[in-house]
Amino acid sequence: MSTEAPALWTRKHLLGLHELSADELRFILDTADSFKEVSTRSVKKVPALRGRVVVNAFWEDSTRTRVSFQLAAQRLSADTIDFSEKSSSVSKGETLIDTARNIEAMGVDVIVIRHPAAGAAQLLSRTVKCSIVNAGDGAHEHPTQGLLDLYTIRERFGKVEGLKVAIVGDIANSRVARSNLFALTKLGAEVILVGPPTLLSRSFEQLGARITHDFDSVIGEVDVVNMLRVQFERIKSSQFPTVREFTSMYGLTWDRFQRCKKDVFVMHPGPMNRGIEIQSDIADGAQSGILQQVTNGLAVRMAVLYLVTQAG
Amino acid sequence: MRNQYDEGDVRRFVESLASQIVAEFNPLKPLNVIGIRTRGETLAQRLTDELKQLGFQHIGRGVLDITLYRDDLSEVGPRPMVRPTQINIAIDGIPLLLVDDVLFTGRSIRAALDALSDFGRPSAIELAVLVDRGGRELPIQADFVGLTLKNVPRDHRVNVRLKENDGRDEITVEPKS
Numbered sequence: 221m222s223t224e225a226p227a228l229w230t231r232k233h234l235l236g237l238h239e240l241s242a243d244e245l246r247f248i249l250d251t252a253d254s255f256k257e258v259s260t261r262s263v264k265k266v267p268a269l270r271g272r273v274v275v276n277a278f279w280e281d282s283t284r285t286r287v288s289f290q291l292a293a294q295r296l297s298a299d300t301i302d303f304s305e306k307s308s309s310v311s312k313g314e315t316l317i318d319t320a321r322n323i324e325a326m327g328v329d330v331i332v333i334r335h336p337a338a339g340a341a342q343l344l345s346r347t348v349k350c351s352i353v354n355a356g357d358g359a360h361e362h363p364t365q366g367l368l369d370l371y372t373i374r375e376r377f378g379k380v381e382g383l384k385v386a387i388v389g390d391i392a393n394s395r396v397a398r399s400n401l402f403a404l405t406k407l408g409a410e411v412i413l414v415g416p417p418t419l420l421s422r423s424f425e426q427l428g429a430r431i432t433h434d435f436d437s438v439i440g441e442v443d444v445v446n447m448l449r450v451q452f453e454r455i456k457s458s459q460f461p462t463v464r465e466f467t468s469m470y471g472l473t474w475d476r477f478q479r480c481k482k483d484v485f486v487m488h489p490g491p492m493n494r495g496i497e498i499q500s501d502i503a504d505g506a507q508s509g510i511l512q513q514v515t516n517g518l519a520v521r522m523a524v525l526y527l528v529t530q531a532g
Numbered sequence: 533m534r535n536q537y538d539e540g541d542v543r544r545f546v547e548s549l550a551s552q553i554v555a556e557f558n559p560l561k562p563l564n565v566i567g568i569r570t571r572g573e574t575l576a577q578r579l580t581d582e583l584k585q586l587g588f589q590h591i592g593r594g595v596l597d598i599t600l601y602r603d604d605l606s607e608v609g610p611r612p613m614v615r616p617t618q619i620n621i622a623i624d625g626i627p628l629l630l631v632d633d634v635l636f637t638g639r640s641i642r643a644a645l646d647a648l649s650d651f652g653r654p655s656a657i658e659l660a661v662l663v664d665r666g667g668r669e670l671p672i673q674a675d676f677v678g679l680t681l682k683n684v685p686r687d688h689r690v691n692v693r694l695k696e697n698d699g700r701d702e703i704t705v706e707p708k709s
Contacts, residue, residue, distance in 0.1 A: 247613075254597065254614040263650035268600040296600075526600075526614065 229527045233345045233352040236361035237402040245403055248523055249371050255526070256519035258295060268526055269298035272329040277320070278355070279305045279335040284490055284514060285355050285364070289332045292521035301328070316340060317347050324348045329529055333357075351528040359393050359454075364524055365489055366399025368517040370407065372509050373444055375516065376485050381408030386438055388414040389448035389470055389497050391424065393455060396489045397448060401429055412438050415470060418459040435470050439479050446487040447472050447498045463496055472498045485509055533683065535705035542662075542694075542701040545678030546575070549660050550582035552676045556658070557627060559583075564592040564621055564628045564654065568644050571633035572596075574696045575662055579631060592621035596630075601643035619651050628654035633692040635661040638672035663703060665690045681705065 228247040237245070258266055274293035276286055286302070293300045303323065314322075320331060330351045333341050338358035345352040356362040374380050385404055391397045391413050401411050405428045413424050413431045424431050432438055439445075450466065460466065467473070472486065477499070486498075486508045494500040503510055537545075557563050565583075567576030573595045580591050595618045630644055641659060648657065660676040665684045684690060684705060691704045 251614050254616045257616045257618075258600075261650055262652065265650070266600040267646065523614075 230531055232528055232531045233341070233354075234363050234524050234528055235341045235345060235352065235354050237363045237366045237399045237406075238361065240403075240406070242406045242408075245367070245370065245406055248367055248520070248527065249374060251523040251527060252367070252371055252516070252519045255295075255522040256516070258522070259515075259518060265295050265297060267297045269293065269296035269329075269529060272296075272298045272529060273301065273327065274298045274330045274332065274525060275301045275303055275323050275328045276355075277303045277323065277331055277333045279316075279333075279340075280356065282334055282355070284517070285334065285362075288514070288517045289353075289355060289364075289521050289525075292518055292525055293330075295518070296522055296525055298329075298525070316343070320344050320348050324350050330525060351531075353524060353528060356395055359395050359398075361399045361402075362395040362489075363399050364517065364521055365396050366403045367524070368513055368520040369396075369400050369446065369487060369489070370403045371516045371520055372487065372513050373404075373409075373485070375512070376509060377443065380404065383409045383443045384412065384441055385409050385444040385446060386412045386414050386435075386442040387446045387448065388435060388472070389419070390450050390455065391415045391420040391448070392459070393419070393451045394448050398427075400446065401427055405429070412442065414438065416459075416461070416466070419455075435476065436479070439476050440481065442484065443481060444485045444487060445472060445480065446489075449489065449491060450493055450497055467496055471496060472502055474499055474502070477502050483507070487513060489513070533681070533705070537679070537703040539701040541679075542703065545662055546578050546582060549662070549676050549678050550579055550586060553579070553583065553629065553660065554586050554588075556675070557588075557629075559587040559589065562590040562592065562626045563588060564594065564623055564626050565631060566594040566596050566619065566628060566648070567631045568640060569595060569597045569615060570697055571692055571694055572631045574694045575633060575660075576629075576631040577696075579629075579660065592623075592626070594619035594621055594623075596644055596647055598640060598643040598647055601647045603639060603643070617647065623648070623652040623654050625653070625655050627656045627658070630657055630659050631661070632659070633662050633694075634690050635659070635664045635672075635674050635677075636667050636690070638668045638670035641672050642670050662692055663690055679703065 276289055290300050328350055332353045332355050334355040335357050338360035340357045341352050341354035354363055387397050404411050411429045413429045414435050417433055488510050565576045565580050567573035597615045597617045599614045658675040661674045662678040664674055664677045665681045687708050688705055689708050693702050695701050
């Protein structure tokens with residue numbers, strides 16, 4: 221019996237990676253390792269969360285993350301409810317807290333929330349009694365994306381410490397960049413943020429990142445390039461030149477790819493703007509981990525749902 | 533009641549298990565030996581070694597982590613770590629020997645049987661345990677037992693320690709701390 225395993229996880233919520241310790245991050249990754257195996261079985265389901273209810277409450281569009289959380293919950297045998305802003309009373313003007321309290325009153329165990337306002341998950345965690353998992357709050361954090369990126373990097377290189385990771389593009393609007401930055405630096409990687417001055421302010425240096433506005437100056441030294449999506453829906457026109465200029469300065473083109481390290485690992489959180497931030501055939505190429513990220517996302521989310529419910 | 537067994541005792545119990553198993557299975561036919569983490573895994577390895585010496589030729593090995601199948605998580609301590617299950621062998625239609633260190637309430641074995649059914653359908657599942665300490669809460673019995681302990685008070689723990697996991701071989705019966 222594995223009774224002597226250390227209890228390294230005590231959190232009822234996953235709100236961000238900023239507040240997690242390196243040990244907690246490793247604990248989630250190790251737990252995710254075990255869950256990855258479940259998806260290789262003939263019966264891809266375990267009874268760990270049988271009788272529990274997980275609600276996906278999405279106030280913003282999402283395909284990957286929502287489907288991934290839903291499948292993760294189902295593989296743990298939880299019942300799932302899908303709630304999206306457009307088909308709900310939110311469009312009648314109900315507040316976030318009222319909506320969440322009503323969902324909770326139906327007896328749910330976990331609310332997975334995506335919301336355009338930074339801090340939405342935090343606010344809910346102080347209001348309701350069930351577990352809250354942040355699936356993206358404004359430009360603040362997207363912890364499960366950060367974790368799955370971390371997991372995918374660790375899987376590829378066998379370690380995180382000592383690696384150089386470039387995160388490129390629209391940093392200012394990116395919760396993915398923040399969660400990645402916190403997680404990677406805690407595990408000893410060097411993070412280089414790359415983007416135009418309008419989308420990458422110097423203040424990121426205080427969070428432990430190296431920053432540069434010149435992609436070409438770092439292209440040859442990094443082990444990982446994580447290309448962010450240009451979030452046209454969030455960018456103000458004054459922050460962004462033209463698509464062509466952005467691609468020529470910050471896109472992962474063939475020309476740049478050939479100046480990368482031979483074994484460079486290419487990542488993208490999706491959805492991709494093919495031909496803008498990343499050339500199509502690089503995204504589909506042998507050094508791309510993009511679909512691996514999606515596969516690993518499932519295991520990571522199973523681990524997170526399992527851990528927050530055990531810590532209740 | 534003795535409350536301390538040493539390395540020599542543990543060796544004899546394992547040998548005894550092996551000889552009971554030999555009498556039951558055909559050494560020329562396939563047999564899968566699956567240990568329940570953590571010490572069941574070690575015991576499964578030792579038993580496999582013994583069985584091979586006794587002429588078994590087709591032994592498949594695997595490891596089962598039952599954490600996700602338990603119904604008594606809150607009683608086995610705070611949030612045990614989930615570790616991978618490794619069953620990379622065909623288990624359909626082949627007899628399967630399940631191995632654990634201590635048989636007590638039977639709840640671990642119930643969980644293990646549930647887990648195994650997600651991997652396939654062995655022709656039969658039999659259970660080998662190093663120690664049967666009684667105290668069942670479910671209708672589950674072992675087919676092969678190394679040591680039977682009678683009348684162990686419920687507030688006592690039976691600790692199996694194995695070299696590979698704990699640095700030494702021993703079995704102790706102690707009050708729960």
